[in-house]
C-alpha cells in the first residue's frame with residue numbers, strides 16, 4: 146500500500162474530523178483504555194459501514210495503556226504495553242510543529258484505514274512525536290495513554306487538538322465539522338480561533354477579532370462525564386508555561402473559566418451542537434452546566450464487532466443483512482429457540498473453557514453464570530454483590546458462578562481497593578460459590594465475556610454512569626442485563642422482558658446517604674436473584690430464551706452505532 150496514494154482518495158470530499166484521545170481499533174493496537182475508546186472505535190466502524198465522510202484523529206500511544214498484573218491478594222501493578230504500529234500502518238512524510246515549553250515539537254502521523262465490507266473507508270491519523278529531531282522528553286509525549294502528570298496530559302492534549310488541526314491542514318483536508326469526543330481535544334478550538342481570526346481593526350472592542358460564532362458553527366462536542374471532578378482542568382500557570390499565550394488570557398478565561406482552564410467549558414463555549422450520551426445524562430449535564438443547551442444521542446455498539454461467531458451464524462441464517470442494518474433484529478422471533486440456545490451455549494463453552502484453562506477453578510457449562518467487567522473504579526461498585534457475603538452464599542451456592550474482570554487506572558487508589566476487596570470476598574466464598582477475577586480486560590476478553598455469560602450485571606452509583614456500553618454488547622449476544630437504572634439501561638430496560646433492574650426507579654430522589662443506597666440496591670439484587678432470576682433460569686428455560694430474544698429484538702435493535710451515527714449525521718453534522 147502506497148500511503149501517499151491512499152491518502153489521496155480521502156482528499157476528494159470534505160470530511161467530518163472526529164477527535165478522540167483514545168480509539169479502540171483492534172486488540173493488538175494498545176490505543177484505548179476502556180469504554181470511551183471502544184465507543185470511538187465503534188463510531189468509526191459504523192461510519193465506514195455507512196460511508197459517512199469521516200476521518201479520525203488520535204494519539205499513537207506506542208507504549209499503550211498498561212498491562213495489568215494482579216497478585217494473589219488482588220494488588221494491581223502495571224507494566225508498559227508496547228505494540229508495533231508498523232504492523233498495522235505506515236507513517237506519512239508530512240511534519241507539523243507545536244510550540245511546547247518554548248520548543249518546536251515536531252509531529253508526524255501514521256495512517257490507518259478502517260475498511261468496511263460495504264466498501265466504506267475511514268482514515269485514522271495517529272499523531273506521533275517520537276522523532277529524532279525532538280528531545281527525549283518530547284519524544285515521549287505520545288507514548289502512554291493517560292500516563293504522567295498534568296503537564297504531560299496538557300502536552301498530549303495540545304498535540305491532539307492543536308497538532309491534529311495543523312496536520313489536517315498540512316495534508317490538505319477540507320473539514321466541515323470538528324467533532325470532539327470528550328473534552329480532551331478542546332484545544333482544537335483555540336487553533337480554529339486563530340485560523341479564523343478576523344482581519345479587522347475593531348477599535349471599539351478588540352475582542353471582536355476572535356470569531357467565536359464561526360468556530361462554534363464548525364464544532365460538535367460530545368461530553369461523557371456526569372461528575373464535575375471528571376473534567377480536565379489546567380492552571381493558567383501551567384498553560385502559560387507549556388503553551389504560552391496563544392490567544393490573550395483575558396479572552397481564553399472568558400471561554401474556559403476564570404480560575405482554571407476547564408476543557409469542558411472551553412468546548413461548551415465554542416460549540417454549537419453539544420450532546421450527552423443518554424437521555425438521563427443530558428439532564429444531568431444540563432444541571433451541571435446551567436445556561437448551555439444539550440441534546441442527547443444515546444450511545445450504541447458496533448453490531449458486527451460485538452456479536453460472537455456462533456450468534457453471527459444464527460443471525461446470518463434468519464436475519465441476513467443484520468450487520469449493516471441492525472433494524473433487522475426486529476425479526477429475531479424467527480430464530481428458533483433451540484438454535485438460539487445452542488448458539489449461546491457454544492459461546493458459553495468457549496468462555497468457561499477459557500476460565501478453567503487459566504484458573505483451574507472448574508466452572509461448568511450448566512450453572513447460571515454472571516459477568517461483571519469494566520473499569521475498576523469506585524462509582525461502578527464492583528463489590529456491591531458482596532455487601533452481605535453470607536446472604537450471597539445462601540442465594541448463590543451451587544446455583545451461580547461469577548466471572549469478573551477490569552483494570553483500575555494506575556492512579557485510581559479507590560479503584561484498586563475495589564479489586565482487592567473482590568479478591569478478599571472470592572477467598573471468603575471459596576468452596577461455596579465459584580468466582581474468578583480475570584486479569585487484563587480488553588476487547589477480546591470483553592467479547593468472550595459478554596457473549597459467554599448468562600447474565601450481565603452492572604451496579605453503578607446513580608447518576609454517574611453516563612451511558613455504559615458493555616450491556617449493549619451483551620444484548621447483541623442474547624445476554625440479558627441485570628443492572629442499576631442509570632445511563633442507557635433506563636432506556637433499554639423493560640422489567641422481566643429485556644432484563645431486570647437493580648434498585649429504585651431512575652426518577653426516585655437520591656437524598657438517601659450512599660451507604661443506605663448500597664444497602665437498598667444490594668437487597669434488591671439478592672432478592673431478584675433468589676426469587677426471580679435463579680428460578681427462571683433453572684425452572685422456566687423457555688421464558689428465559691424468550692427474554693434472550695427480547696434483548697436482541699429490543700435492545701440490540703436500538704443500541705447500536707449504526708443508529709447512533711445516523712443520529713449524529715442528521716442532528717450534528719448536517720445543519
Ligand SMILES: *Cc1c(COP(=O)(O)O)cnc(C)c1O
Nearest residue numbers: 179180519587588591613614615
Ligand atoms: C465495552 C468496554 C468497556 C465499557 O464497559 P462499560 O460497562 O460500559 O463501562 C470497557 N472496557 C472494554 C475493554 C470494553 O470492551
